Every structure is written in C-alpha cells, then in structure tokens.
Amino acid sequence: MLLLTTMLILGCCSGASTEPHMQTFQHEDPYSGRLLECQLCPPGTYLRKACSDDSSKSDCATCPTGSFTELWNFIPKCLRCGMCVGNRVVKKECTPSQDCVCECKQGYYFNKWLQDCTRHTECSSGYGVISKGTAEKDSKCEQCSSGFFSVEISSDAPCTPHSSCTAADKHVMLKGRTWHDVICASCAEIISRDGAEFLRQILPGFVSHDKMSVSKMRRFVKNNPPAGSSRPTHASISRLSQSDLIGRIKSWVHMATVEQIRKLPETFMKSRIIVGADKLQWRLERIDALVKLCKSKE
Structure with missing residues (x-):
C-alpha cells in the first residue's frame, strides 16, 4: 500500500506525467472506456474524482486537518x-501541503x-563548554586552562577565571585548580571561622x-544519610545513577555541620575512598596551618 501511494504521488502509474507543462495522468472512463488525460491534483489536495467525458477537469479537494x-x-x-515523539518537538506544524518538521528538544541534538x-x-x-550544543550539533568541552576553573557538571557552562587574591591582607588558603576557585581570606576572616x-x-567541585x-x-x-533521615536501603541506593549519587553527596556537604566536614577525611576512609581522604586531609592541614600562623600574629 505504501509503495502504491508513493507511486501515485510521484505520478508513476497509469501513464502519468510530472513534466511542468504536462501535469496530467491517464484515466480510463468507466462508462465510455475511453482513455482520458486528467489533470493531477496540486500539493495540498487529493483526487476526489477523476475527469470524465462529461468533465474535462479532475475534482481535487483540500486535504483535511491532520493530513497533507x-x-x-x-x-x-x-x-x-x-x-514528533520521544525527544523531538515540532519545529514547523503540518500544513495541507507539507508534513510537520521535527527537531530535537532543548538539551538534545x-x-x-x-x-x-x-x-x-x-x-x-575541570572542563568548560567551548561550543554550546544546538538541535543539530553536540556541545564541545575543553579542559580549563591555567587560571580558569569549572565546578559544575554542565552542558553549557564555560570555564571561569580564578578570583584575584592580591589584597595586602589576604592569604591564599588554597590555590585555584581547574575544578575550584582560589580560596583566599584575611587573618581576621581566618581566625573568625573554623578551617x-x-x-x-571546594567540596562541590571535589566531589564532581x-x-x-x-x-x-x-x-x-x-552510610551518611542527611540529618534527620533514616539510612537508605541497598535497593534504593542501587537504583541511583552516578549523577544522582554526586547530587546526594553535594547535598550532604551543604547540610553537614562544621564538625562533620572536619571529619570528612575520616568518613571517606571508612567508605574506603582512600585517595580522596588523603587529598582532603592535606588541604585541611594546610588551612589549619594558616589559622595557627594568623593566631601567632595577634
């Protein structure tokens, strides 16, 4: 049926012609038996009735809504x-003379x-978008160069320049990396806050x-449910994707107490995240050393 329909549209049956000056097809009149040259129907219409000995023109009707x-x-x-189904949306609505045109929805290509x-x-x-994705092409990533960073996992965020830490009373608590900004503070700020x-x-970028x-x-x-929540079951945890898990850990970091953050290297060790525990412990010791230095100057 599909093949026949296609042939009819293209005018390839019954001696039809698709030449611009010969937009006709041959039709046998059922009453006289004569072979007639009938006009084809233009785009946006269909053949309601072919020409006959009584009428030299084909009867063409406009396509009803939802067809073309x-x-x-x-x-x-x-x-x-x-x-347009799945991850596609309508770019152009269907008209009597043209089918609808679909394109990928926002965030897809x-x-x-x-x-x-x-x-x-x-x-x-640690990577930023150098070319944002469109409906036709994917986004492109590039590792942040020296002096730039990116914290979030994103399909549209570029790398951001590190903050300047040039004020005379500022100390660099932690040097900037591709995945976190420079952390700097004055001695007054350092002493007034727990390290x-x-x-x-830096933990949101560290987790990612x-x-x-x-x-x-x-x-x-x-092992570390949010405050006030019960420990999740193994089944519920196993259904979480990597992105979901990162989100859960970031939420825990956001709500954690200062004491919980200070004990995070130890917590990582208990979860057998050895390398991560060592990295955090080194940074915490660096911060605590600056706290002692500032206090010694009072």
Missing part, C-alpha cells in the same frame, strides 16, 4: 501528518550515527572532579 500531500498527485486520500536525538554532552568538573568552612567551599567509583559513592551515601 507535498507533490502533484492523483491519490484518493491525503497522507496522515507525522508526529540529532545524532546522525544513532539517527535519534541524544542529550548534549555534559562537561565534567573546615574553607574546606567546604575526584574520580571515585560508583560503588564507593553508593557506600558513602548509604
């Missing part, structure tokens, strides 16, 4: 308009290899950037 024909034709019924809409690539912490608060500032395995993330989330 794009070419000169002699089909008895218009084609049904397509639908058309992957030619898969012939489907795929979510834009998200740049990990763990400065460590908290430090390549801990999904199994270790799940262990941490299971």
